[in-house]
C-alpha cells in the first residue's frame with residue numbers, strides 16, 4: 001500500500017521509521033473503512049426504524065443469535081491479532097541491537113528543564129554516581145574519585161550519534177515525567193523518575209551542519225516550552241573526533 005500520509009509527516013531518517021509510518025497508514029486506512037461502514041449503517045438505521053414506520057415500540061428486542069456469534073467471531077480475530085502478530089512483533093522490537101553492531105550506549109537524564117546526556121567514554125563503563133554529589137556543575141552526581149568516571153562525557157542538551165550505527169538511549173528523569181521526542185527518528189519515550197527505560201534506533205542520514213531537535217513531549221512544568229535539545233548525526237570520522245575532543249565531565253566539576 002502506498003503511504004498516503006507520508007507528505008503530511010516530518011522527514012523520516014531512522015531505519016525503523018518507514019515501517020512505523022507504513023503501519024500508521026494501514027491503521028488509518030482500516031479506521032477510515034470502519035468509519036464509512038458504521039456511518040452508512042447508522043444512516044440506514046435512522047431510515048429503517050423511523051417513527052412513521054414504527055408507531056409502536058417493540059420491547060422484546062431481537063430473537064436472533066446472530067449478534068452473539070458475531071461477537072464471538074470478533075473476539076477470536078482479536079486473540080489471533082494479539083497472539084499471532086502483536087506479541088511476536090513486540091518481542092522482536094524490544095530486542096537490543098547485537099553487540100556485533102557496536103551500538104552506542106548513552107544514559108539520558110531529563111530534568112526541569114534540560115536533557116543531560118551521559119557517555120561512558122572510551123572505557124565503555126559509566127562511572128559511579130552518588131546523589132549526594134549532585135550540584136550545578138555535576139548534574140549527574142558523578143564520583144570524581146571513581147576511575148571509570150574519569151573519561152565519562154556529560155553534555156547538556158546535546159546528543160551526538162553516528163549514522164548507520166545503532167544507539168541505545170537509557171532514559172530516566174530526576175524530577176517529574178518528561179518525554180524524549182525525536183520526530184525525525186520516529187522515537188518518543190516518557191522519561192520516568194525512578195525508572196530507566198531503554199530505547200534503541202539507527203539513524204540513516206547525517207544531520208549536516210544544522211542539528212535536529214529534541215523536544216520534550218510531556219507538559220512538565222512552567223519551563224516546558226524551552227526544554228529543547230539538539231542532536232547531531234555524524235559520520236564515523238566526525239563522531240570519533242567529537243567524542244575524543246569533548247571535555248571530560250569530571251574536569252568541569254567545581255567546588
Ligand SMILES: [Cu+2]
Pocket residue numbers: 110111113177178179216217218219220224227
Ligand atoms: Cu520536560
